[in-house]
Structure formats: structure tokens, C-alpha cells
Amino acid sequence: MEGLVEALFREIPTGVGSKGKLKLNSKEHRKVLVKGARWVVEQGFGSIDDLEHSESGGCIDGADPDLISEKAYERGSPQLGTLGSGNHFTEIQYVDEIFDESAANMLGLFKGQVTVMIHTGSRGFGHQVCTDFLEVMQRAVKKYGISLPDRELACAPFNSDESRDYLAAMKAAANYAWANRQYISHWVRESFMHTFGTGPSALGMSLLYDVAHNMAKVEEHVVNGTKMKLVIHRKGATRAFPPGHPELPGAYKETGQPVIIPGDMGRASYVLIGTERGMKESFGSTCHGAGRLLSRHQAIRRARGRSIRREMEDMGITVRYTGRETLAEEMPEAYKDISNVVDVVHKAGLSKKVARLKPLGVIKG
Amino acid sequence: MMDKYRQLDISGDTGLEITGESIEDLFKNAAAGLCELITDTSSVIVSDERKVTFSSDSTEDLLVKWLNELIFLFDAQGFIFKDCEIEIENNRLSGSISGGIFNPESHERRLLIKAATYNGLSLLNEGGSWKAKVIFDI
Structure with missing residues (x-):
């Protein structure tokens, strides 16, 4: 690693x-x-x-x-x-748990599989x-x-x-x-x-999905029973379209859009799929991450005297970074527990859990 | 004596509370505070100069524009503010900035500031001294 x-x-x-x-x-x-x-x-x-x-x-x-x-x-x-700095990262992970076997199969995800997530x-x-x-x-x-x-x-x-x-x-x-x-x-x-020493094809490295966030798009949605064109601005949110949506590629027409929700660098990230309910209730949108629990100052204060890199290594996660303060700001406890956040999204029916990804190694700015 | 600037604790973003004896002094202190968020400026050696001239609809907006100009100079050219000679009159700023070039190998990397925002922006003259609050998008 x-x-x-x-x-x-x-x-x-x-x-x-x-x-x-x-x-x-x-x-x-x-x-x-x-x-x-x-x-x-x-x-x-x-x-x-x-x-x-x-x-x-x-x-x-x-x-x-x-x-x-x-x-x-x-x-x-x-x-x-x-890549940038702040909360941007490239992370190597593995699929630690599958919640929906059928959807995971269709997305090409399986337990123990290595994944890479890029946020920039x-x-x-x-x-x-x-x-x-x-x-x-x-x-x-x-x-x-x-x-x-x-x-x-x-x-x-x-x-x-x-x-x-x-x-x-x-x-x-x-x-x-x-x-x-x-x-x-x-x-x-x-x-x-x-x-x-072997190529991406032999390693089976294919793209699951690349999705934008912090962006406004003109989309068609149903409001009070009438189809309307709306400007959907997703900020701190990501797109989560349901099965059958015309904007989805053939591979995801049946499952719905893969919804990628990064957590923090110590705990987990998730792959979900979009739902009809999410389309109706949140204009086909789901949260984009865990959300901060500590302000940057609080995180830096709490990290004082500690080696976050060492702590991550003790958890089996290899970290390379350029800014010491950035690493402190981004330490796992600075964020809400993504598993709780994703459970809320799943139970509310806005998106459906497919797989949990655990971090192995990360590079940060 | 009040600090020239103070970093604000805002969840998700960061900000500065700035004071100045004159409007030019406040702009200079705001620039120094901004660059201290980016790196430890004491290790930056003055080597370059940039001329600046721009105007805005209000002095508040001019402050945002000034800070965004410095963010641009850093992000595009690696230029770090150290000092300036500026004049502000009728919402127009002109003058020169002296600074050095950031070297990621030798200078401390702190925050990557995306922009100065209008969110919660304030600028006032209280009893002859100036005070401002600016929040940065990071």
C-alpha cells in the first residue's frame, strides 16, 4: 500500500x-x-x-x-x-460490505474488491x-x-x-x-x-461513475402533478437519478444512478443508487458527504500534540499529504459518522445503500 | 492596541476580523491576514512587484475585490503579498504590491483560499478607526 x-x-x-x-x-x-x-x-x-x-x-x-x-x-x-487541497482527495479503498447483492452485481461491485475514489x-x-x-x-x-x-x-x-x-x-x-x-x-x-507491473485492463480498472456537484442544471421534474423544467442547484448535494431516467447510461438504466458519498479518511464511504422517491422528494438529489462536526479551528486544536498520520497508520490506512493543518482539519473525528448520515438517506428512501467502502490509503493536499 | 487582524472560527470556512487606522491601513492588514492563512509569510522574501488599479461600487466591495485580486495573484502566479503602497479614493484603489513567489517545497502550505465572499461582509468606521469582517470560501 x-x-x-x-x-x-x-x-x-x-x-x-x-x-x-x-x-x-x-x-x-x-x-x-x-x-x-x-x-x-x-x-x-x-x-x-x-x-x-x-x-x-x-x-x-x-x-x-x-x-x-x-x-x-x-x-x-x-x-x-x-487535486487541490482542503477536502479534496484520492483514496484507495476496498468493498467491506454489500447491502444489495443484486444492485452490486449490476454495478460490478463485490466484497473485497479494491476501489479508488477521486474528489476534486x-x-x-x-x-x-x-x-x-x-x-x-x-x-x-x-x-x-x-x-x-x-x-x-x-x-x-x-x-x-x-x-x-x-x-x-x-x-x-x-x-x-x-x-x-x-x-x-x-x-x-x-x-x-x-x-x-500490469495494465488497467488486466487489473479490471473500470470507471463506476463520474458525477458533478456544486452545479446548477436545467432538469425536468414533476411539481404538483405537472412536468416542469427547473434549475436544480446541487450544493453539498449530488445527483441521484432513479432507474429508467433518460439521462442515465444503458448500464445503469435498471439499477438507477450510482450515488457516491465520501465519508472521512478513517471510517468509510458509500455507494448507493438513486430512487423514484428521491426523484419526487429531493429533485433526484442526495447528500454529497458526511458534513463537518468540528470547525477547522476546533479540529486543529484537537489535533495539537497528536500525529494524525500515525493514528491513521495504526488504523491500517496509509496517508500522504502536503499540508499538516489540512490533515488535522480533515481528521476523521472532524466529520459526522458517514454511516449514520447514509442510514438517514437510506431510511428516508432518497437513495438506497449498495456497498460500504473502507479506506486503505489516501493522498490529500 | 487591537490586533491588526484575527482569524474567525467558522465551521467549513474561515474568515478575518480586521482593524486599521485608515482605510488603506485596513486593506493592508486584510492582505497580510489573508496571506498568513495561506502560508507563514515570514519565510517569504520580497522579490517581485505588482501594480494594481481597480474600482468598485462601494468600499466594502472594493475590499472583496482587493482580496480576490491577491487570491488570484497567489493562485495563478504564486505571488505572496508582503507589503503595499496603495491609495483609496472614491471607491478606486491604485498602487503597488511587493511580495515574493511561493515555493511549495520550502514554504509552509496552509489553506487553499478559493475566494473572498460577500457573505456577512462588513466594513465600518468607528470613532476614527476602521473595522471589517470578511469570510473566505475554502
Whole structure:
């Protein structure tokens, strides 16, 4: 495990101030924004099968690279193919318990199987798009006479120029995020290949699902018995579509969408599947993680005088990290117990438990 | 004497409470506080300069813009603020920033700050001294 985690840490640029190893020119950068993971696969980093197991095929239509500021290009360019910091991670796990044999079979999950979970997104590029458009929206709030409880909730009517531009820019950020995860997935496979001396196909390394979060999408939902198009903004939430939903790939039409819920680096993560009830009650959405129990300060205070890395090692989990404080902030006890959180989701019928994944090794920023 | 800045304990995010004898002083202290969240700035050696000029609709918004400019300079160019000579007049900021380049191998990696937000933002002049509160998205 140590060699594998070391290989991941070497292959995937991680942490505050880290730069990617890709050198894209501006034409290529624009292609990333328009085509997302599709472009990355075209360059040889992954396979068509990856795209078939990604939300929207790893690329959302309608991104407009002309609406992206120079600053966002400058911030995003060196960060493509980097993990980031904070709660972002790449984790090696194993399937420790199966709750639904039939669904697990259809998803290709089985007890004792090794899995890898990647949590990262659009990096500084997405943050710059957000910063740029928050300014636009601050002006829009005044222009359209909108009253807000908090200025950070700045917005504009959906059919305004401001909203149209923002959505086209946000889609570019989402495509950047899909591309980012595609590169990292490729390097995960290479790390396994170098460590075990055999290729990803022989190791059976296929993508279960790649899904976006912290994103708004126009979707069709039933409200008071009437089908309507709604803007669904999932923040701290992830998409969880039921069996038969037209946006799901063939492999998951019968089971429903795989719902990936990371826990903390010491306890567990879960794979669930979307349900009809979730579609009706939470617009096809489920929580995206456990949620914090301790503030960052509280966690750092509680970690003082302790070696979190050693504690993790004592639990059989290998950790590589770049920031000492980040590791303290992210220690298991800083989070709610994911098993309790997932039980609530399962009992409420918003998603259905399929498998529990236990951590073996993790890299963090 | 009050601290120039104080880190706020917010679950999930982080923030700063900042004071200053003048508005320029407050902006400078806010910049110093922000960069101390990113790294231990005492180990950063001044080697570069950046010129800045921008304006906003209010002084509060100018503070958010200023901090987001520094976040951009760090995230895109690895530039860490050390000091500045700025003027603020009619919601317009202009001047120069001196700083150094972050080296992930030798400088401490603390928080990756995504953005300064408008959430709970405040800026006031109380009895001649300035006070502000800014929350950062991390």
C-alpha cells in the first residue's frame, strides 16, 4: 500500500501552490472548456468507456469559452490535472460490505474488491469564474431590484443576459472539472500499472461513475402533478437519478444512478443508487458527504500534540499529504459518522445503500 | 492596541476580523491576514512587484475585490503579498504590491483560499478607526 500511495502522490500534483504537469496552449485550453473529459480521452488519457460512465458523457453542451476572463484562463491553465487541497482527495479503498447483492452485481461491485475514489473539481478556474460572475450578479441584483437575505446569494432572472452568460461560463467550469478528473483517473491507472507491473485492463480498472456537484442544471421534474423544467442547484448535494431516467447510461438504466458519498479518511464511504422517491422528494438529489462536526479551528486544536498520520497508520490506512493543518482539519473525528448520515438517506428512501467502502490509503493536499 | 487582524472560527470556512487606522491601513492588514492563512509569510522574501488599479461600487466591495485580486495573484502566479503602497479614493484603489513567489517545497502550505465572499461582509468606521469582517470560501 505504501508504494501505491507513494506512486499516486508522485503522479498527481497535490496541495496548496502545486502546479500541474500539463502544458496546454490557449487553443487546447478552450477545447477543454468546450469538450471536457471527451477532449482528454481524445488525447489518449482514458477510454470511451470512461465517458459512457460519466454524467452527461463527461461534457455538458453550451459552454462558451469567449465568456471566460483572462484571469480565469491564467488561473486555470497551470492547475489542470491537479487535486487541490482542503477536502479534496484520492483514496484507495476496498468493498467491506454489500447491502444489495443484486444492485452490486449490476454495478460490478463485490466484497473485497479494491476501489479508488477521486474528489476534486474545477480548481482555481471555477473559483475565478465564480468570482468574476459574482460581480456581474451584484450589479444585476440592483438592476432587477432583487432583495436578498445575503449578498453572496447574488442572482439574476433566468432569462436575462447575465444568467445566460453565467450558465455558459459555469458549463465551461464543469467541463474543466470533468477534464481534471479524467486526467487524474488516468494517472491513478498509471500508478497501479507501475506499482503492480500490469495494465488497467488486466487489473479490471473500470470507471463506476463520474458525477458533478456544486452545479446548477436545467432538469425536468414533476411539481404538483405537472412536468416542469427547473434549475436544480446541487450544493453539498449530488445527483441521484432513479432507474429508467433518460439521462442515465444503458448500464445503469435498471439499477438507477450510482450515488457516491465520501465519508472521512478513517471510517468509510458509500455507494448507493438513486430512487423514484428521491426523484419526487429531493429533485433526484442526495447528500454529497458526511458534513463537518468540528470547525477547522476546533479540529486543529484537537489535533495539537497528536500525529494524525500515525493514528491513521495504526488504523491500517496509509496517508500522504502536503499540508499538516489540512490533515488535522480533515481528521476523521472532524466529520459526522458517514454511516449514520447514509442510514438517514437510506431510511428516508432518497437513495438506497449498495456497498460500504473502507479506506486503505489516501493522498490529500 | 487591537490586533491588526484575527482569524474567525467558522465551521467549513474561515474568515478575518480586521482593524486599521485608515482605510488603506485596513486593506493592508486584510492582505497580510489573508496571506498568513495561506502560508507563514515570514519565510517569504520580497522579490517581485505588482501594480494594481481597480474600482468598485462601494468600499466594502472594493475590499472583496482587493482580496480576490491577491487570491488570484497567489493562485495563478504564486505571488505572496508582503507589503503595499496603495491609495483609496472614491471607491478606486491604485498602487503597488511587493511580495515574493511561493515555493511549495520550502514554504509552509496552509489553506487553499478559493475566494473572498460577500457573505456577512462588513466594513465600518468607528470613532476614527476602521473595522471589517470578511469570510473566505475554502
